[in-house]
Structures are given as C-alpha cells and as structure tokens.
Amino acid sequence: MRWVVxxxxxxxxxxxxxxxRRRQWVPSHTKGPDGAPLLITARVNVWRR
Incomplete structure (x- = not known):
C-alpha cells in the first residue's frame, strides 16, 4: 500500500x-513500495473549541 505524505x-x-538544527521544508511525496496500489482518502479537518 502506498500513500501520499x-x-x-x-x-x-x-x-x-x-x-x-535548521528548519527545512520537505515537499509532498508518496511513501510505500513501488508497484503497490495508492491509498486515496478524503481529508477531514475537525475544528474544536
């Protein structure tokens, strides 16, 4: 299974x-083994007070 980070x-x-230490930006990428199916999920943001 692969997923997007x-x-x-x-x-x-x-x-x-x-x-x-220095702050460094890591761009979006996919993780997981090559050839595995890509896991696509809906992103849900929860706002709590």
Whole structure:
C-alpha cells in the first residue's frame, strides 16, 4: 500500500557532532513500495473549541 505524505517542516540536524538544527521544508511525496496500489482518502479537518 502506498500513500501520499503532505509537505511539512523538519528540524534537520547538521554541524559538528550533529549539534545544530535548521528548519527545512520537505515537499509532498508518496511513501510505500513501488508497484503497490495508492491509498486515496478524503481529508477531514475537525475544528474544536
């Protein structure tokens, strides 16, 4: 089964001894094994007070 991962921010480690962090944008992409069917779902946003 494959699915779509939406774009998101990531705190990327870098620098000496991996001690620093920088924000990096990861674009939308698909995850899962090649040739598997694509899972398509409706996105539902829930607003709570």
């Amino acid at each position: 939406s774009g998101h921010w990531l705190n990327q480690v870098h620098g000496p001894n991996r001690s620093l």
